[in-house]
Amino acid sequence: MRLNRRHFLATSAAATATLGAPTLLRAQPAExxxxxxxxxxxxxxxxxxxxxxxxxxxxxxxxxxxxxxxxxxxxxxxxxxxxxxxxxxxxxxxxxxxxxxxxxxxxxxxxxxxxxxxxxxxxxxxxxxxxxxxxxxxxxxxxxxxxxxxSYEDQFDILLQQVKDEGGSSVAFIFSNTEFGRDPIAHGRARAEELGLQVVLEEATREQGADIPTHVTRLAQSGAEYCILQGYVTGVWPQLIGGARQFGLPTRFMGTFWGMENAIADRVTAEAGPILDGYSGVMPYKYFYDPERxxxxxxxxxxxxxxxxxxxxxxxxxxxxxxxxxxxxxxxxxxxxxxxxxxxxxxxxxxxxxxxxxxxxxxxxxxxxxSMVDNKIGTGRVYQYSAETRLFTPTSDWFTV
Amino acid sequence: MGQLLQYGINGLMAGAIYALIAVGIVSVFKATRVVNFAHGYLIMFGAYFYFTFAVLVPQAAWAPEWLQSWRPDWMIEMREGLPMFSPLAAVLDWLANGPRILLGLAGALICNALLGLLIERTLMRPLMGQSVFAMIMLTVGLISILSGSAQLIWTSDAEFVPALAPNTPIRFELFGQMIFLFGADLANMVIALVIFAAIVAMVRYTKSGVAIRATAEDQSTAYSMGISVPKVFSRAWVLASTTGAIAGAILATRNGISPALGLFGFSVLAIVLMGGLDSYLGVFLAAMIVGVLEALAQWQLGGEWAEIVPYVAVLLVILIRPHGLFGTREIERI
Known part of the structure; x- marks a missing residue:
């Protein structure tokens, strides 16, 4: 076969494609x-x-x-x-x-x-x-x-253990009537039983615009020493705590990750006074203002x-x-x-x-x-809010569940 | 019995606020035959105006210090040594916020009235004479505009505002049961009921009220009798906006503010349908029934049911009386 210009170009293109394909396929993208x-x-x-x-x-x-x-x-x-x-x-x-x-x-x-x-x-x-x-x-x-x-279940475990360690005997769960709110409730009930704690109230509320007087009344009648709040971000939980404080309830309030933002606690304190003083909860990470960041x-x-x-x-x-x-x-x-x-x-x-x-x-x-175990990192610690310093500060060491 | 009363009163307090929200929807409907789906968002604007004048303005560098916190010497003296959550301390703390609460209310009333007027003049009035359906759809579109505007102006941050009344706890014994009430909620209920009663009296006994009722009966006849129907429209929108401003301020003190506040209006629409779109008495009763049913369901069945039971009752009422408890029955001849 005579090699003319057309054959030469076609053969070269085929050879380049064959030899270069793996390189092209393995080439890194631009981003x-x-x-x-x-x-x-x-x-x-x-x-x-x-x-x-x-x-x-x-x-x-x-x-x-x-x-x-x-x-x-x-x-x-x-x-x-x-x-x-x-x-x-x-x-x-x-x-x-x-x-x-x-x-x-x-x-x-x-x-x-x-x-x-x-x-x-x-x-x-x-x-x-x-x-x-x-x-x-x-x-x-x-x-x-x-x-x-x-997980929220882990966070409930940590809080219930804290209640137990502090000598508490009764606890209430107040949660938003959402998937987020209900997530750890059944597990928390079981865990409380294991620890010998009595769950005296399980109260579902609206995610927004909850009827605070009714929920606080229910909490007052339950006589719970501790109350764990779950399934809220910016609303309901501060009003619940404020209502309980006005009622004069001695209940100690606790929360999980989404109820632990310092900026929200500060805004509540600025308008409602020191109602969140002593409120505590689980935070997996250091706060941004941590002196040892x-x-x-x-x-x-x-x-x-x-x-x-x-x-x-x-x-x-x-x-x-x-x-x-x-x-x-x-x-x-x-x-x-x-x-x-x-x-x-x-x-x-x-x-x-x-x-x-x-x-x-x-x-x-x-x-x-x-460590990542079962696709989660079960590490965190308990922080408590002070209305005086307006900061959440750690009250426990780091622990892993 | 005592327990029943406790939850019944809690329900009535919530119901009074529903009634205050509902009165705006009924006023606009009575005058214009338009169901205002955006009423919840008017309320949200009222709440944000209250926040602006009660929180943002007093914090401004140019604002006098007493506007942020008014604490004369006698108050400081009285406050000293009082426990944080004592009733007197709560009253004094509220008094210290008095100037900004008043400014907040005045600002919310004026700004929301202007907003209502703006909506009526620029959006609703050009549609006068057109299909009512077009006006109703316009209020649906208004939801997006108001919701988006609020986020642009005030962002989506959750904010908190000072309570309209001192939140002192009130305790008394009834049927051997200690009843607990919040002072601020009780005051909110009184404010809502007084405004509701004033509006009903206005519609029944004043010239403007007669004009609203006449327009509601038949716009063309009202026009021919010398009633300025456009003015009636404006008044209805201003009335809805101002009552919405108070309702917004009350809701903001109970639940904080965020753009999600506007969603509250939808649950009240169901109450309005239950009571009858054009009946103040009907929506008042419906609001109280829903409030009490919610509280009782929460007490006996838990929160999962509290959101369902009252609205099942609404559905049943509408099935039996499609025009609501006291709404005007319309008969169409075919």
Whole structure:
């Protein structure tokens, strides 16, 4: 066969395609994408709007550190209105439009449960969220989803143990009539029985606009020494405590993660007086103002000082933001470990890397090294609010459940 | 018996606030035949105006110090040594907030009245003579506008405001049972009932009230009798906005403020349907029934049922009397 110009070009193109294909396929993308759904509107918009800038900071800092295996990341956030179906639609849109989507951040327990059956094969991505729902810590059925701290059930365990240690004998559970509110109630009842504590009241309330006098009356009649509040973010819980204080009830109030934001406690104190004095609860992370904050918080603080000047985030990061940042940090750490091994950033590889996070120094989110066990990090400590200092300060050491 | 009374009173206190919210919906409907789906969001604006004038303005650098906290010497002397949650301390703390509470109420009333007027003049009046359905759909659209605007102006942050009345605990024994009431809730109930009664008296006995009733009967006839129907429309919207401002301030003191406050209006719509869209007496009774049923369901069945039981009652009433308890029955001839 005579080699003319046409044959030569065709043969060269075929050879280049054959030899170059594996290289092209293994080529790193220009960027990795991390998607997120946030409640920028709706009942939890307060939290969502504070978390949104934190994600921008996260993107900038991860990229300063070389992204994932040298590839920069891009964080995209969309509004869900705290409606799980909207968040699911956001996730599906991200899958369809972002070929390099490697991780997703969800904004509710409802979304995480809704999306779980979809996380199969090519639709699976590593997924953190705002939720501490106990059901999500299930590596067998949900290998790609993880909790960035102890589950609500764990947090109830910690609080009930605290009640027991303080010599208490009766406890009331007041919770919002939502999935979020009901999550640890059955477990808490069982755990209280194990500890010999009497659950004298289980009271469901509206998530917003609860009838405070009726709930406080029920609490007063129950005679509970302790009351654990669950399933609220900004409303209801301060009014319940205020009502109980006005009633002169000696009940000691406790809360879980979402009822422990210092900024909210400060606003309540400013308008209602020192009603939250002595209120305590579980917080997995150090508060941003912790005098012994580690290098990660110092870095955040330096970034916030310039990037968020003139906003509430200039000198403070709410616990909601810290939770989101830590949740994403877990994901990035897992993905970096996958990249370091030279493996593809698939959800399966990332999920496997999750379980390798043992005795991990988080750089200051926690006061101790933490481990990912059953797709959750069961570490935290109890903090108490002082109306005088207007700060939550630790009343226990770090513990792991 | 004592327990029943305790929860009954709690329910009546909640019911009075429902009635105050409902009165705005009924007033607009009576005058214009428009069911205002955005009423909850008017209330939310009232709450935010109260927050602006009772919290933000007194905190401003240019505001006098007494506006933020008025503490004359005699008050400081009296306050010293009192336990934090004693009744007298609660009254004194409330008095110290007196100037900003008054400013907050005045600001909320004026600004919400202007907002109601603006909505009526720019959105509703151009649709006069058109289908009522178009006006109703416009109020649905208004929900998005008001909700979005509130987030743009005040952000979505949850905020807290000073109570309208001292929240002193009130205790007394009845049928061998200690009854507990909150002073602020009792005052809220009295405020709601007085305003409700004043509006009903106004509609029944004043010239403006007669004009509203006449317009409600037949707009064309009212026009031909010399009644300025556009003015009646304006008055109805201003009335709804001002009562909404007070309702908003009360709700804000009970539950704090966030844009989610607007959703409260929807649950009251069901109460209005139960009472009868054009009946003040009907919605008053419906509001009290729902309030009491909610409290009793909470007491006997728990919170899971408290949100369902009252609205099952609403549904039953509407099934039996589609025009509500005291609403005007409309007969259409085909």
């Amino acid at each position: 990795y994408v991390i998607g997120a759904s946030l409640p920028l509107t709706g009942p939890f918009a307060t939290a969502g709007q504070m978390v949104a800038p934190a994600l921008r900071m996260f993107e900038a800092l991860v990229n300063e550190d070389g992204g994932i295996g040298g590839v920069p990341i891009r964080v995209t956030a969309e509004d869900s209105g705290y409606i799980p179906a909207n968040a699911l639609a956001n996730y599906q849109r991200s899958l369809a439009t972002e070929p390099n989507l490697v991780m997703y951040f969800g904004d509710s327990t409802g979304f995480m449960k809704l999306v779980a059956p979809e996380l199969r094969g090519p639709n699976a991505r590593l997924m953190g969220s705002t939720s501490f729902a106990s059901e999500l810590a299930d590596p067998v059925n949900n290998p790609y989803q993880y909790l960035p701290g102890p 580690g290098p990660v918080y110092e870095r955040f603080a330096a970034f916030q000082k310039t990037a968020f000047a003139g906003t509430p985030l200039e000198n403070y990061m709410p616990t909601w933001g810290i939770q989101a940042l830590f949740s994403l940090t877990i994901g990035i750490e897992a993905l970096r470990r996958v990249a370091d091994k030279g493996l593809e950033l698939t959800a399966d590889n990332a999920a496997e890397a999750l379980s390798e996070l043992q005795d991990w120094d988080t750089g200051g989110f926690f006061g101790v090294p933490v």
